Amino acid sequence: MGIVFSPLGLVLVFTAAITPQWREGQARLGTSGLGSLLKPGVKSQRLGVKSVESLLLVRSDGLWESCLQVEQSELKQCWPVSGPYQRDPRVRLAQGLILTSLFLCGTGIVLACIGVRCWTDLPLRGVAATGGLLVVVAGLLSLTALGVYTHNLGQLGMTSPSHRTHPHRFPNLTLHPAGSLYFGWLGSCLQVMGGVALLFSFKQPRCLTFSCCTEMPVCSVCRSCLHMGNNRDIDMTQYDVSY
Incomplete structure (x- = not known):
């Protein structure tokens, strides 16, 4: 159980960390206002929505990347997180906790594999238990990061004075948890369960x-x-027996 759940949890947490769908928001945007978000020379005909008066704009943010996409079109642009969102201490805390969690979980899995020693009859119980302890700590750290991010999801990057000086740069979005958070929650729980199994x-x-x-x-x-x-x-x- 520990050998299976721990790597699976590591993969899920890593997937959540590198994907930009931690929070997501949608807003209706008129085609006349879309020009400010497009590069020069891009016309609405390229979107395949020339007969539509408004578009559904989807904004998603992750720990290291943000994306902007027009629904039902091929127009999508992603960029590294920047501005007030990047400088938010809660986002930085989540980044640090996730990176530490990935490192500890990987180290714990290596120790667990050495301790279990499936190729022998007797395992190294102390080494395996130490690996399980590291995996448990990694799961708790990622759960903490996810909890901090989810609790402050709507306020991340919204308290900086520079944001108030450009209130109409992007339309107001109603933000809600996205798929990467669910991957992270599942992976963190699997890490805790796998670590406990190895520990005891x-x-x-x-x-x-x-x-x-x-x-x-x-x-x-x-x-x-x-x-x-x-x-x-x-x-x-x-x-x-004679020698």
Whole structure:
């Protein structure tokens, strides 16, 4: 469970981090006002909407990229986050927490793979548990980043004075959570579950001790008599090994 859930959670959180759909907003925009958002020489005929009086504008923001798209058209433009949104301390906090989470989760998965040692009979329990602990911490950090971002989703980048001086640069959008947030929530929960499984699954084995087999070899793991089963008719013949 830990070996499967931890990498899957890492992939989902990484996917959420690099995609720009953390929040999304839509607004109706008249075709006459679209010219200010288009590059010079771009006409409405290229959008395939020459008979439409208004367009549906979709704005999406992520941690490192923002996009602007006209629905039902091929017009889409993306750019690195900038301005008040980039300088918002809550966005910077989310970026730092996500990057730290990805690093810790990757390190924890490497330690877990070394500790589990599927190619041997006995795992390295301490190493595997340490990897699980790192994965749990990574999941908690990403959950914190997602919680901070979601709680302040509508206010991110909206409190800077420079934003108030250009109130009509973009139409007012009603922002709501987008798909990348859901990927992040799912991946973070899988990280926590996988880390907990690794942390508590490798307990010290309990070997049964039999008073009738005091002459049998001692288990090197738990220092007790090897479990020979319930069969009492076991051949107890001793062999002398000469070197």
